Amino acid sequence: MENKDLNVIIATDCGSTTTKAILIEKKGDTYRQTFRGEAPTTVEAPFEDVTKGVLNAITEVEELSGRKLLDGEKIILPSDGDKGADVYVSTSSAGGGLQMMVAGAVKAMTGESAQRCALGAGAIVMDVLASNDGRADYEKIERIRQLRPDMILLSGGTDGGTVTHVVELGQFIKAADPKPRLGASYKLPIIYAGNTKAQPQIKDLLGDNTALIIAENIRPSLERENLMPARHKIHDIFLEHVMQQAPGYPKLMDMVSAPIMPTPAAVGTMTQKFAKANNYDVLAVDIGGATTDVFSVFSEIFNRTVSANLGMSYSISNVMAEAGLANILRWLPFDIDEQDLRNRLKNKMVRPTTIPQTVESLQVEHAVAREALRLAFDQHKALAVGLKGVQQERSISDAFEQAGSGQTLINLMSLNYIIGSGGILAHSPRRTQSMLLMMDAYQPEGITAIAVDSIFMMPHLGVLAQINEQAALDVFYKDCLVRIGTCVAPKGIAKENENIMEWDMVEEGGKKHSGTLRYGEIIKIPMEGNAQLTAKPVKGFDLGAGPGNKISKKVEGGTVGIVLDGRGRPLSLPKSHAKRIENLNKWYKAMEIYPA
Amino acid sequence: MAHAYTPGLKAIPCTRLTKNRLLPIPGKVLVEKDKQVGALDVVAETALPGRVYPMNIANRLGINPDEVKGFMIKQPGDKIKKGEVIAETKPFIKWFKTTIESPVTGTVDSLSEITGQVLLRATPKILALKAYVKGKVIDVQPDFGVTVESEGTFIQGIFGIGGETNGEIAVAVDSPDQELLPENIKTEHKGKILIGGQHAGIASIKKAIEVGVNAIIVGGIHDKDLRKILGYDIGVAVTGTEKIGLTLVVTEGFGMIPMAEYTYKLLISRKGEYASVSGATQIRAGVMRPEIIIPGFPKDINECKKEEGRGWIEPGDPIRIIREPHFGVIGTVHSLPSELTKVHSESMVRVLTVELSGGEKIVVPRANVEILEK
Numbered sequence: 001m002e003n004k005d006l007n008v009i010i011a012t013d014c015g016s017t018t019t020k021a022i023l024i025e026k027k028g029d030t031y032r033q034t035f036r037g038e039a040p041t042t043v044e045a046p047f048e049d050v051t052k053g054v055l056n057a058i059t060e061v062e063e064l065s066g067r068k069l070l071d072g073e074k075i076i077l078p079s080d081g082d083k084g085a086d087v088y089v090s091t092s093s094a095g096g097g098l099q100m101m102v103a104g105a106v107k108a109m110t111g112e113s114a115q116r117c118a119l120g121a122g123a124i125v126m127d128v129l130a131s132n133d134g135r136a137d138y139e140k141i142e143r144i145r146q147l148r149p150d151m152i153l154l155s156g157g158t159d160g161g162t163v164t165h166v167v168e169l170g171q172f173i174k175a176a177d178p179k180p181r182l183g184a185s186y187k188l189p190i191i192y193a194g195n196t197k198a199q200p201q202i203k204d205l206l207g208d209n210t211a212l213i214i215a216e217n218i219r220p221s222l223e224r225e226n227l228m229p230a231r232h233k234i235h236d237i238f239l240e241h242v243m244q245q246a247p248g249y250p251k252l253m254d255m256v257s258a259p260i261m262p263t264p265a266a267v268g269t270m271t272q273k274f275a276k277a278n279n280y281d282v283l284a285v286d287i288g289g290a291t292t293d294v295f296s297v298f299s300e301i302f303n304r305t306v307s308a309n310l311g312m313s314y315s316i317s318n319v320m321a322e323a324g325l326a327n328i329l330r331w332l333p334f335d336i337d338e339q340d341l342r343n344r345l346k347n348k349m350v351r352p353t354t355i356p357q358t359v360e361s362l363q364v365e366h367a368v369a370r371e372a373l374r375l376a377f378d379q380h381k382a383l384a385v386g387l388k389g390v391q392q393e394r395s396i397s398d399a400f401e402q403a404g405s406g407q408t409l410i411n412l413m414s415l416n417y418i419i420g421s422g423g424i425l426a427h428s429p430r431r432t433q434s435m436l437l438m439m440d441a442y443q444p445e446g447i448t449a450i451a452v453d454s455i456f457m458m459p460h461l462g463v464l465a466q467i468n469e470q471a472a473l474d475v476f477y478k479d480c481l482v483r484i485g486t487c488v489a490p491k492g493i494a495k496e497n498e499n500i501m502e503w504d505m506v507e508e509g510g511k512k513h514s515g516t517l518r519y520g521e522i523i524k525i526p527m528e529g530n531a532q533l534t535a536k537p538v539k540g541f542d543l544g545a546g547p548g549n550k551i552s553k554k555v556e557g558g559t560v561g562i563v564l565d566g567r568g569r570p571l572s573l574p575k576s577h578a579k580r581i582e583n584l585n586k587w588y589k590a591m592e593i594y595p596a
Numbered sequence: 597m598a599h600a601y602t603p604g605l606k607a608i609p610c611t612r613l614t615k616n617r618l619l620p621i622p623g624k625v626l627v628e629k630d631k632q633v634g635a636l637d638v639v640a641e642t643a644l645p646g647r648v649y650p651m652n653i654a655n656r657l658g659i660n661p662d663e664v665k666g667f668m669i670k671q672p673g674d675k676i677k678k679g680e681v682i683a684e685t686k687p688f689i690k691w692f693k694t695t696i697e698s699p700v701t702g703t704v705d706s707l708s709e710i711t712g713q714v715l716l717r718a719t720p721k722i723l724a725l726k727a728y729v730k731g732k733v734i735d736v737q738p739d740f741g742v743t744v745e746s747e748g749t750f751i752q753g754i755f756g757i758g759g760e761t762n763g764e765i766a767v768a769v770d771s772p773d774q775e776l777l778p779e780n781i782k783t784e785h786k787g788k789i790l791i792g793g794q795h796a797g798i799a800s801i802k803k804a805i806e807v808g809v810n811a812i813i814v815g816g817i818h819d820k821d822l823r824k825i826l827g828y829d830i831g832v833a834v835t836g837t838e839k840i841g842l843t844l845v846v847t848e849g850f851g852m853i854p855m856a857e858y859t860y861k862l863l864i865s866r867k868g869e870y871a872s873v874s875g876a877t878q879i880r881a882g883v884m885r886p887e888i889i890i891p892g893f894p895k896d897i898n899e900c901k902k903e904e905g906r907g908w909i910e911p912g913d914p915i916r917i918i919r920e921p922h923f924g925v926i927g928t929v930h931s932l933p934s935e936l937t938k939v940h941s942e943s944m945v946r947v948l949t950v951e952l953s954g955g956e957k958i959v960v961p962r963a964n965v966e967i968l969e970k
Contacts, residue, residue: 354918
């Protein structure tokens with residue numbers, strides 16, 4: 001749609017518990033988000049119609065903006081003066097989102113490609129089935145039978161290669177006769193995106209009992225991954241099959257001006273648009289109550305992972321189980337009885353809507369959040385890798401490097417931007433808390449800007465970008481991103497208090513700052529605007545220009561400012577109990593993260 | 597009058613409730629509409645498909661996949677018994693003969709000439725679905741199951757483990773703040789639903805399993821005891837399938853927390869009566885809490901309340917605080933100020949003022965209280 005035709009946009013995101021609506025209006029040459037409203041999602045009984053929640057959320061926007069958007073149960077399209085909107089778009093993760101099972105012949109090759117394909121399409125991957133996944137064949141069949149996915153992505157083999165493994169997986173699927181999660185009476189959609197040579201056999205096996213869809217091979221050769229055709233099929237099936245079974249969605253699909261997107265797919269789209277427009281490497285995270293989504297774009301390659309059981313309320317106890325109590329306790333600057341901490345976390349799990357009333361309680365949640373973010377990031381790093389199984393040409397100079405194929409794409413030194421969202425990051429009482437949580441969990445190296453999406457607008461903007469990319473980017477820069485500041489962290493290790501960097505900074509208004517950064521300290525310089533930073537790390541420390549090399553770069557301030565992090569990389573906490581508590585107190589004080 | 601929407605656990609002396617009893621896959625419904633059923637009556641049954649056993653015959657006989665068919669003694673669709681020969685080679689000298697026996701009783705499901713794989717399927721298992729609660733069948737979903745309606749006492753817990761069970765209510769403590777100790781659990785409690793007080797430790801839970809108690813209802817447990825009894829940490833509150841030897845329902849939370857007096861009194865008022873208990877908990881979309889259902893009216897009630905509770909709180913309502921620093925404290929709503937208030941953690945939240953039993957008033961975030969529904 002041309003910009004001249006597009007003046008008023010209404011967008012909704014139907015989440016599991018809340019449906020959020022935003023109004024975007026053209027102001028002069030640019031688009032701005034002007035009003036927002038929210039209402040409980042109405043997918044479950046007694047309403048069982050998602051559009052009720054959508055209309056309620058839009059009604060709130062109507063009341064706040066004074067703009068008439070609804071005519072009964074219809075959105076007024078297109079706009080006319082102070083009535084209606086030009087487009088209505090929506091994303092959805094209600095009712096558990098898109099749940100998939102994927103299968104590939106070899107776990108580390110087509111299995112991983114299939115996983116990346118489904119995750120990038122916005123799905124939760126319930127299980128990855130592979131010929132060599134370590135399970136006995138009957139266990140695989142039992143697992144397929146137990147799970148009730150929305151669809152299965154079956155891949156395996158390069159084009160023209162052996163068909164045996166992928167046909168065997170097809171047989172297991174047929175024997176298990178899996179049922180779809182929604183709508184007991186319809187056939188389970190299966191996308192076959194494997195070796196083209198095996199298509200006739202797969203059609204024979206699965207053609208009658210499932211809704212089989214054939215897509216291009218996601219791994220046509222070992223050296224090439226071709227995820228987009230299968231991803232498009234996933235989106236088509238999401239709309240045609242899955243959404244049709246969800247309460248009220250056929251109605252919602254009639255209301256929208258562009259196809260409904262799964263919420264994580266929309267966030268992924270927005271992350272990619274932002275990275276591309278600025279030529280950035282970007283990391284975006286959404287930490288919710290039940291799950292944590294991580295999105296990244298490094299060297300223009302997009303990846304998304306979802307850690308289905310890492311979150312701050314429903315899954316808080318699982319963070320403890322996976323991270324271990326000791327890893328949570330290490331972030332607390334006070335002693336707490338182990339039994340007490342265990343009981344507290346379990347009580348949050350069974351009463352997930354409670355909020356920390358005391359500073360101590362908040363610190364416990366922050367400790368858990370660091371570990372949830374770290375674990376989800378570890379899982380992301382493991383999947384955001386180069387293709388495995390690829391033969392690499394090596395020169396003499398490479399011969400001493402042991403790096404093989406399948407190296408992680410995540411490079412913390414080249415990372416330009418971190419965007420956080422989700423309650424614990426977006427609604428922290430102090431922004432310094434959000435910043436330090438992300439610094440501790442991700443340990444960015446060199447110079448990295450940090451922001452939050454305070455009202456989680458990225459889904460709305462991602463789906464809007466399908467229609468008008470400029471409108472989405474305008475609102476993203478001006479209203480969605482809350483810039484917190486920039487972390488400047490020299491990479492290296494030294495002894496405490498050793499001088500590791502000389503630095504000076506000139507703010508846009510001319511104000512100057514300069515000093516020395518010592519190992520083990522954090523210096524916070526409040527600054528809302530931007531500044532020119534010149535820094536010279538000592539030998540053995542790197543800011544991105546190589547060890548000991550000077551760097552001069554524009555840095556972005558924000559609600560917190562510029563933070564010089566001299567704790568070294570990798571960050572390690574002192575082993576001594578007393579020293580650890582002393583250091584934590586020193587860092588928390590430097591960041592002013594808690595009330596004195 | 598000011599009021600705020602607040603979640604709460606139900607403890608209702610008498611209410612009308614319905615239970616959907618549905619098979620996971622189509623089967624046969626065994627009861628008709630309007631029929632009275634007992635808790636242990638089977639209302640529907642189905643045959644769960646047997647486990648599938650893949651066997652790569654080509655590999656095991658050292659032949660090509662497309663030759664497998666010719667070496668099979670049993671063909672797809674044939675019935676087989678455990679130990680029966682299903683495929684064999686035909687050498688000239690019979691000493692060199694290789695045979696393959698079925699590891700399972702059932703049928704030959706399929707054979708692939710591409711992979712050389714044969715799938716065997718075990719005999720189906722019968723799943724008999726019980727009514728779980730005594731009541732009347734008010735709806736029948738053909739091939740899937742029924743809806744049973746019952747009138748009686750309904751109490752929800754906050755967390756539980758273990759599946760559905762039934763038994764007579766027995767009381768092992770004298771007050772809601774008394775701990776359930778191993779010595780309180782006697783042999784006569786076998787097969788009973790045992791009401792404890794504020795807490796059950798691991799020794800008590802083990803003793804109850806040893807005695808054969810069907811379910812324990814207590815105020816709190818320690819998470820470390822739960823870990824010991826299960827052998828793992830529960831990461832996400834989706835429970836009900838644990839098999840520890842009994843069903844456990846926690847009414848208040850984790851820690852040493854006296855059972856709410858109202859809940860305790862209601863439970864002991866039904867001592868000696870037959871109850872249905874489930875530990876199944878799911879704290880996500882489609883929340884499911886553990887429950888105790890005791891069909892019939894308590895002695896002092898003649899008419900059953902049909903209301904579901906109002907779901908919000910008003911000044912004068914009894915509430916329980918569900919987060920530190922006052923976790924477990926019970927009080928009365930004094931006021932519900934509408935403006936956002938900064939609490940110690942510096943969060944700006946909506947709060948309420950709670951009056952404690954001694955007359956002291958404290959301010960608590962609204963998200964941190966639970967209405968005591970009666």
